[in-house]
Amino acid sequence: MLSKKTQYAFHALIHLAEHADKGPILISEIAQEKNISIKFLENILLELKNAGILGSKKGKGGGYYLLKAPKEIPLAKIIRLLDGAIALLPCVSLNYYERCENCRDEAVCGLNDVMSKVRDATLKILENKTLKDILTRNVSIL
Amino acid sequence: MLSKKTQYAFHALIHLAEHADKGPILISEIAQEKNISIKFLENILLELKNAGILGSKKGKGGGYYLLKAPKEIPLAKIIRLLDGAIALLPCVSLNYYERCENCRDEAVCGLNDVMSKVRDATLKILENKTLKDILTRNVSIL
């Protein structure tokens, strides 16, 4: 299950993409529209900014905005950023690998084998689907 | 990511299946072999017993044993039992569904749509692969 943080991030990114034509968007607008605690959302948007996905403008008329086109933002990237590993086991994670401490040899572990297949099936979707693919409205510009 | 509980459960079940010919297996034997805290493992095996997957025998010469053939135990069942939902979002879970509180209409939510696909791809593997498929040794009997 994805953490609340990642779930909120997706909803916020969707809102930002669907209103990209309106310039910087207020955190408070997103929070209200998507029913998310404003302060918690603040932290999340900040993380997305530090990761180079969002930009922000301070002062009056400020807010957050996408730095990239939605089609350039794979869903897997957002999950890894906020949640870490996508795989079900540390020993089959591509980006957050950890050695298995409960089995003798990962190379012949049947569990490792099956979970690798799950990982591949999941990544095939999450690495190819982007923010653009989950937008509700048609955003012709991006 | 699967919880430690589920990870340990898989390793314990593998051990039980691979030594099914030896009668009841001691908790302590599994704990030592798989490098798991004995008391924590105790709780896990008890849950598996209460779910009808394992049987136990008390007293001297006692221990735990499988109640079903490994090929009758889908991996998805174990995960759902100990971890709950397999899906990445509550709103796409088949067994632990919860309404989405951040979007207006799940029926037209792009996130819901993609995550349903991830769920289906994952379940296609986890519901068809069984304990038998992750055994390291050949257990001809079962």
Add this chain to the structure above:
DNA sequence: CATAAACTCTATAAAAAGGATAGACTTTTT
């Protein structure tokens, strides 16, 4: 039938994660 072996059950506690809040600070516009 006493004893030791082994699972059962309940309670507790430590650690980590998740979720939320507060408030001072900085930047920008007007």
Add this chain to the structure above:
DNA sequence: AAAAAGTCTATCCTTTTTATAGAGTTTATG
């Protein structure tokens, strides 16, 4: 200069996860 708005750090509370302790119950067996 003042107001608007985002930035940043620190803290706090709750829940979940992981782990441990110990008393209780059952059973084999000598």
